[in-house]
Amino acid sequence: MGEHHQVMAREAVERFRDSLSDAAREHISAAQFEDLQQLIQRLLSEERSHIADLMTAFARTLRSGVETPEIGL
Numbered sequence: 001m002g003e004h005h006q007v008m009a010r011e012a013v014e015r016f017r018d019s020l021s022d023a024a025r026e027h028i029s030a031a032q033f034e035d036l037q038q039l040i041q042r043l044l045s046e047e048r049s050h051i052a053d054l055m056t057a058f059a060r061t062l063r064s065g066v067e068t069p070e071i072g073l
Contacts, residue, residue, distance in 0.1 A: 005041050005045060005048075009038075012037075012040050013036050013040065
């Protein structure tokens with residue numbers, strides 16, 4: 001997982017934490033915020049992997065079109 005995902009996940013958790021009231025923040029431990037950050041990082045990584053699979057399939061499709069000889073008359 002890239003540093004970019006870590007930064008994005010950390011920022012998402014910080015924004016979430018900032019959106020909570022003081023009373024709500026008191027009920028969520030630092031470990032729970034860390035778990036949330038790790039979950040977000042994992043999901044971002046899975047999404048990146050999914051996009052890479054889509055790009056691979058797209059490249060295969062493009063290659064199959066190029067490798068097929070065109071007979072122009």
